[in-house]
Amino acid sequence: MARCSELLAICLCILLMLSWCEALSSNVDDGYGHEDGSFESDSLLKLNKNDDVLTLISSDDNTTSASSTVSVSDFGAKGDGKTDDTQAFKKAWKKACSTNGVSKFLVPKGKTYLLKSTRFRGPCKSLRNFQILGTLSASTKRSDYKNDKNHWLILEDVNNLSIDGGSTGIIEGNGKIWWQNSCKIDKSKPCTKAPTALTLYNLKKLNVKNLRVKNAQQIQISIEKCNNVKVKNVAITAPDDSPNTDGIHITNTQNIQISNSEIGTGDDCISIEDGSQNVQINDLTCGPGHGISIGSLGDDNSKAYVSGINVDGAKLSSTDNGVRIKTYQGGSGTAKNIQFQNIRMENVKNPIIIDQNYCDKEKCEQQESAVQVSNVVYRNISGTSATDVAITFNCSEKYPCKGIVLENVNIKGGTASCKNANVQDQGTVSPRCSSNYFLM
Structure with a gap:
């Protein structure tokens, strides 16, 4: 008898399953798809774990996670x-x-x-x-x-x-x-x-x-108030006489890496302004343009803070500047912990320049305050200057540039002009800041 009861239970289960499958097939044919079981709508079948019942959920439902x-x-x-x-x-x-x-x-x-x-x-x-x-x-x-x-x-x-x-x-x-x-x-x-x-x-x-x-129309790409940014394999172009067409402009941004990119414009290939920290630039090709610029900083007597800038691997050709730091008189703040290394320059007008007396106005008055520039390293930089001055440190008398290091720098075709700058040479350096310049 027990054997018969087990067989009867199994048969009843099989009949219930066949009945359920037939009902499901009927539902699929009735408005949701074709006889082959494919669905025309974007709906999804979802198993409700609370009652173990297979239910139909629309793709518009908030619980859907399909891409x-x-x-x-x-x-x-x-x-x-x-x-x-x-x-x-x-x-x-x-x-x-x-x-x-x-x-x-x-x-x-x-x-x-x-x-x-x-x-x-x-x-x-x-x-x-x-x-x-x-x-x-x-x-x-x-x-x-x-x-x-x-x-x-x-x-x-x-x-x-x-x-x-x-x-x-x-x-x-x-x-x-x-x-x-x-x-x-x-x-x-x-x-x-x-x-x-x-x-x-x-x-x-x-x-x-x-x-x-x-x-x-003006700046090509402006990265503002961002964090954790990677820019790779971008190509940016504009005629060399197009005004203010900076390639990549960075401001108030932290933790940004730019790599494997080519930029040729009518202004800075890359410009870095106030609030930028931990900026890494690798394998950059720049030209035409105004080179790689930190600044302008401190305009209209403002405070500016830039730090942790590292340019490692760049080629600049026929640019108006090479690697430049420029600050306005009357500003305040700091530009510090900056490193330019493994850079090749060809026919660049101002290969290395720090200008704490920058002015883009018709009339500029002498002011005492300035953005402090400190801990700047130039390492493994070579090439040719298109002007008579290859290295310019035009620093503030009240806030002279501190901790400037030139290591294995060889730029042909120009001299060095160094004012109010504490400069340390390491390895082979040419041209050198002459001893008659003010070195603090």
């Missing part, structure tokens, strides 16, 4: 280089930024997207990738920037983000119309601001790679 790609094409972007795609980009960003689960914002390759001033603002739920495979082209109508003349593209308040240009992505600033109206080009024009092509603001754990930026 997704949001393409600007899905929101009407034409990509013909003529149609204004600004609104399509804004709608796509809103979707990508608010999507649950890991998401990607995609600009497809092979097309050119015309954009006015556009702000991509977070915080986002799980956006991890901003992929630019096509070309972003700036509107050439200056009236399109009347609400914000300082920015073209802004990305802000997003963490753990990767900006990737692949092998085809381009940011084209179309800056010629702005350069022509600059007071630096046409003295009869008033000095007005122009947009920065790409502003990265208040981002943490940012990774920028394989990006190409061209012909910015």
Whole structure:
């Protein structure tokens, strides 16, 4: 009898399972898919652990964690280089930024997207990738920037983000119309601001790679108030006579590494300003341009603090400056713990320069205060100077430069001019600061 009871129980279980499978098959055929069991909707099957029942959960449910790609094409972007795609980009960003689960914002390759001033603002739920495979082209109508003349593209308040240009992505600033109206080009024009092509603001754990930026209206890439940033394999270009087109501008940013990049512009290849700490630059090719600059610091009698700057591995060709530190009279603060090493310079006008008396105004008055420059090392630097002076230390009488070290420096074609600087030579150094200069 016991044997019969066991067999009966097994048969009943088999019948219940067959009945359940038939019901499930019926549900799949009724509105959710085809007879082969595939689903047409984006819905997911999810097991509720509380009651061990298989339930259907919509992909719009907040508990979903599937990854997704949001393409600007899905929101009407034409990509013909003529149609204004600004609104399509804004709608796509809103979707990508608010999507649950890991998401990607995609600009497809092979097309050119015309954009006015556009702000991509977070915080986002799980956006991890901003992929630019096509070309972003700036509107050439200056009236399109009347609400914000300082920015073209802004990305802000997003963490753990990767900006990737692949092998085809381009940011084209179309800056010629702005350069022509600059007071630096046409003295009869008033000095007005122009947009920065790409502003990265208040981002943490940012990774920028394989990006190409061209012909910015003014600064090409500005990295502001960010932390933990990696920039790798970027190419930045603009004509050598384009005004204020700094390649990468860094301000109020900590822990940033720039590597394997090429920059040629009409201004600084890289400029580092107040609030920047722990900046690492490796394997940089620079030229044309104004070289690598720390500053300007202390303008309008302000305080400025910069520290932990390390340039290791760079080649500069036909630039107006090589490695430069520039501060205004009347400012205060410090620029310290700076190292330039393993650098090759070819036909550079001012290969090594510290200028604590920098002035870009028509009339400059002598002031007593200055930003203190200290602990600066120049190591393994070689090349040729395009001017008669290869090394310039023009330091403040009240706040002279301290702890300046020249180690294995060999720059041909120029002399050294050293004023109010404490300079120590190590290894082979040429040219040297003469003994008749004021060494504290």
